[in-house]
Amino acid sequence: MSDDTRPMLGQVDADSLVERISARVREGVEDSFDKKSTRFCRNSMPAYLKSTFTMKLSEVESKLETALDKIDDLENRSRRCNIRVVGLPEGSEGTNPVAFFRTWLPELLEMNAKGGSVKLDRCHRALTRRPPPGQRPRAVILKLHNFQDKVRIMQAARKAQSLAYNGAPIIFRRFLRGRYTETSGILR
Template identity: 40%
Template structure:
């Protein structure tokens, strides 16, 4: 991750326009309310990506925000993981670290593997920074991959070897 992105977060799923004219204050108060913080975190700036407002029915533009203190950014990510499903105005929202385009592309290469793992009961998976894919199979076997093809081979062989498979 580039140093300039180190304190950045990306928030996906917040409806267009709810931030009003002060997106930085809105996001700061949203984070305070979502995580029951003592006070609103210090946010240097917050804005939506892209200048083009999406049409009705399209997904809202994500927010990018810069948290003033790195440890506060890490605390927000930890709280988001611990809390699990986050909602605002009855809409699911997601909070991530801000990745470079290259990191996002490397992670997206694992999408097919992730779809298969979602259908395997007890399988757990996720990314270690920046694009190392971690898989824990129902039997407890854990592996890490940087190559999506090797991850797919592992998942196929592990799921066909499991006693629950048809």
């Protein structure tokens, strides 16, 4: 090699050395950046997911609460013509409870009814086992056809204060769903 080419060769070696070092530094920086971004994602992702799920969960809970309130309201609306008769001895109504209550209610409550009877859609005992003799009788659920009849019956029962059938005390109550009953119990 000639003396004039030696400086050029050294310059070429230096250029390639600089390029190699630059490439390694770039790789190291990129690798470090990838590790840091992965670590950042790994550390921040659970917090992000947790906050997202928490927001979604609270949204679903809110919708569920609204739906339960609507169901409760609909059930109470469907029961607004119902009356619960508590204390009537088992079997007093015979085999046809609707016919018994149509005539017995106006007679017991001394109220004026059209044709001497109240219009009932249906009635039945509470859906539990028949109690043994001497135990408290099951309640009777009356489904009145008209809401006005229910109002008149409840007013007449309040006026009468103490009602009895063959010596057994009788109580008339509204038949509504749980939350309303709990609330009215607190307010009494």
